[in-house]
Amino acid sequence: MVRTRLKMAATLTVVVLALTGFQTGHGSGSGGGSGKSKSGKSRDDDSGGGCSSDEKSNDDYSGSGGSGSQMTAPTPTTSRAVADVVVVDCVKPAQKKRKGKPARKADTTATLRITSNSAYTETFAVTLEFKGSAGSAVDSAEALVTVEGGATKTFEVAMKTPKAVGQVKNCRVYDVREAPGATAATPTPSATSS
CATH class of the missing domain: 1.20.5 (Single alpha-helices involved in coiled-coils or other helix-helix interfaces)
Incomplete structure (x- = not known):
């Protein structure tokens, strides 16, 4: 117990x-x-x-x-294009003499006008597309052109394949970019305005 x-x-x-x-x-x-x-x-x-x-x-x-x-991460700003390029005159196929219209040789060179947005003299590489009726590219060509800062210049771009001119319905500027160090030996400006 x-x-x-x-x-x-x-x-x-x-x-x-x-x-x-x-x-x-x-x-x-x-x-x-x-x-x-x-x-x-x-x-x-x-x-x-x-x-x-x-x-x-x-x-x-x-x-x-x-x-x-x-x-x-700064606030993004919209940058201006290096240059503004417009087509003044596209290529034209040869035309036979018709009633009221004279015969015309084929024009395989397009005329463009460029306005530089730079403050300095720059050389630009301009790529032009020659479009067919279906909207596809029949041909394309690139030209180098030197423009003074803020100036406007008219220049020409020739087709690489002139025989295809009959298929071209319109011309379109495909690309414009700076080409540093390039020399614009061609094309020769047809007119210059400031």
Whole structure:
């Protein structure tokens, strides 16, 4: 009987200690959680303490990143074309003499007019397409032309395949780009206006 009571007392002691220890540990854990909560709160509120220092550091880093982002991504602006080119006169096939109309030789050279948007003298490479009735390219040719800054110049572009002139219905400027270092030996400007 005495042994049974001792065992029960010992068991109760162990249970009480275990419960007390568990309670203490749980309280400590709760305190730790509370500490984390305070730490998190201090970061959010930017209050004092070591966490405040961390928050300030985070803000500085974030601010720096934001600043860098603004510097590397400026507001896009629409850039002007290097030059404006229009077709003044397209090629024409040969024409036999008809009533009220004289005979005409084939004209395999198109006339274009270019206006430079640059402030400096530039050489431009102009690609012209000769379109057929179906809208497909029958022929194409490229010409180099040098224009003073802001000036306008008229020049000619000859077909690479003159025999195809009868298939051409219209001319279209396909591409205009700067050609640095190029010399515009051809085509010879037919007229110049400023």
